Amino acid sequence: MTAHVRSTDFVETSAGRLPATVAAIPVEVTPKAANDQGDGPVPAAHENTDQPTPRSRFAGLAEKSGEWLANIVPPLLVVLALGLIWEMAFSSPTASLPPPSKIWAEAKDLILDPFFVMGPQDIGLGLRVMTSLQRVAIGFGLAAIVGVLLGALVGQSVWAMRGLDPVFQVLRTVPPLAWLPISLAGFRDANPSAIFVIFITSIWPIIINTAVGIRNIPQDYRNVAAVLRLNQVEFFWRIMIPSAAPYIFTGLRIGIGLSWLAIVAAEMLTGGVGIGFFIWDAWNSSRLPDIVVALFYIGVVGFVLDRLVAFAGQIATRGTAAS
Amino acid sequence: MIAPVNPTLHTTSRNENRPFLKIDQVEKSFKRGKATTHVLRDINLVIERGQYVAVIGHSGCGKSTLLNIVAGLTNVSSGAVLLEDQEVSEPGPDRAVVFQNHSLLPWLTVYENVKLAVDKVFGATKSRAERHDWTIENLSLVHMTHAKDKRPGEISGGMKQRVGIARALAMEPKVLLLDEPFGALDALTRAHLQDSVMEIHARLGNTIIMITHDVDEAVLLSDRIVMMTNGPAATIGEDLRVELPRPRNRLQLVADPTYVRTREAVLKFLYERHKSPSLDTAA
């Protein structure tokens, strides 16, 4: 089920204003009754207890292969058509941008071999993407850990929420690249600065969505934890994380998208061998076909990252989503 | 077989003067901003060990609030709840609750839901193998071992409620608190579960407080029916003994004069002396 996360979702909570997501990016959200729990201990009536019976696996499989074809053919046709239009529009010798045929002729090596190494600065785009991904892995990984912990704090404590939420709301609107000069000044090195920019860009949706998820833990689960006398650590792992998982993964998915946006931009300025700097370098040496190929790489990798996090979310929230 | 409910209980039970569970002058008001609702007033109740007490009253009168106070999930405004002379101040596994909407954790299997409670309560006293056996034993008590690897989303409402009961029983609570445990079930499933609970009560001798709004259920299952007046500021209107011998059979009871008399007394209380306020306004 795909739903647009509306910025109005969960805006009013009993302790104040909390927006659902940082950006209005379409994401899959597990439908979950968004209960506003009172501070009383009476179990809140929540409607997410009954669920559709799972369909037979076999029927699902047959349906899936048909679905798969239906999903793959239309986009292929669209890409072909767009390529044709592009070719016709830019085939004159005076055109400002290269047509697909020229890109193929001039950047064939980049397209066909993503992993060649011809020298320290002359390597395949696959390898460049890998270095960028490494930075994203570190920056986003840190953001995920810190973001979930801070989100849990904000979601759990009214006072942390009152103190931190306004700060978050201001900081999250700062564009990724605006962080770069100050992080360069702080770290005095390009690589940690780029990682920091990813971290600071992707952490906000993770914090905010986690907080919303924690605030939406049904009172029933809290009562169960109270009767069992779960301690803070047990409560975090056994109740909070699984219960808020659908929300957390929504935040992670927005976060990974922002990370990828940020790294390409940051690398343009910090240099190195990442894919972002490659584009900047190609621009400076007027290799337009290379840029087009790099854009294609970036798009595909961004798409794959998004799907990966979505897939991880589906696996991790199987239990919660079923309820 | 099932171990004795709690071996330490027998020593304390010799002291006849000490009440097992005492609800003493409990008052409860909820404050929301400036508005205060007085929900419970002047609640006094002494419950003996092993007694099955049904609490009945119209919806909204404060039954759940009373149960949550005994569970420690809600604080009293004044008064106290004493369990074996200890004042109840926080929730704990000695007062296990079966919640109205089962409240199983959906990301855990049936087995894991019960095991979580067993691990928490017996983590220090039972070995890993013993805890596994104890989990299975409690699941078999409610006839749910066949579905132990299913998630709550994959089983029926009646089955979920069984698992909730198994989870509560597995804690070996001093008092078992049931909040309308069969309220959301169809009549047939409900009858099955009622029989299960009667059987478990006969075998283990648990002390049980059960909230219900079903008169037949109250008379069939309990030793004592506590009837609550309508809110706001509800209190105990009548406290009736059910003098029916056990084991009880629902089919034979229908014609039993004691059963009929008890049932009539509760119905009179609920529908003549303390009519539902919502019915009043509708008329």
Ligand SMILES: Nc1ncnc2c1ncn2[C@@H]1O[C@H](COP(=O)(O)OP(=O)(O)O)[C@@H](O)[C@H]1O
């Ligand atoms: N946390 C709370 N805050 C304010 N009022 C509450 C709270 N919990 C219960 N009440 C009120 O107390 C009254 C009794 O509720 P409850 O104990 O749930 O009734 P019952 O279980 O008998 O149907 C109701 O009027 C309800 O609105």
Ligand SMILES: [Mg+2]
């Ligand atoms: Mg209730």
